[in-house]
Amino acid sequence: MPATHLHHHAPRILPREFYGASPKVVARKLLGKLITHQLNGERLTGRIIESEAYLGRCDPASHAYGGETARNAVLFGPPGYSYVYFIYGMHYCLNFSCQKQGEPGGVLIRALEPVAGLETMTRLRGLSGIGRRKLLCSGPGRLCQALGITLAQDNNLDVTVVDSRLQVLDDGSPPPSILVTPRIGISKAEDLPLRFVVTG
DNA sequence: GGAGCGATGTCCT
């Protein structure tokens, strides 16, 4: 067995308590974890390599800023649920709710390293096949397209239960080294260091 | 390889 596998174990679903912390803590700790989406009987899996924390009521860049609406209700619910929204008329973005019920907070998943189901991901992305690995799952819209995640099917799913089509797993891979930067693509609260990227 | 920009639907004022 290769040395890189020595610290791995069978993937375990992250428990609800994992998401109970602040978005900042959860966003950092999600790096290196696996997201897997069951689509037509196939598992599409990627490792999280970029995330952003959205803090809630006090954060002008958060969807929860300004109070609860039909769209952002998941953020106000219990931790460990998927929050999928539609943006710019053509893209979906995937988040996970965190903090306890009534305290809104979320983590945006910005990039994955493809792990399983690359052929299907390539097809879903509309890419030709060779040499496009970098474009497969880098970007919040791209990774949703690659994994087949949509608002209609994947919003408000409990990702901590065994029978969920969408799950987040810990395979015991060692904690990655992390770069912290300001968040990307927002126009409010731009300077806060709430973006987390795996280096390399 | 990077800046500029159009596409496009939904939410909220």
Added chain:
DNA sequence: GGACATCGCTCCG
């Protein structure tokens, strides 16, 4: 009616 937690194309170097 405007903004938007984006992407991929064009054009220019």
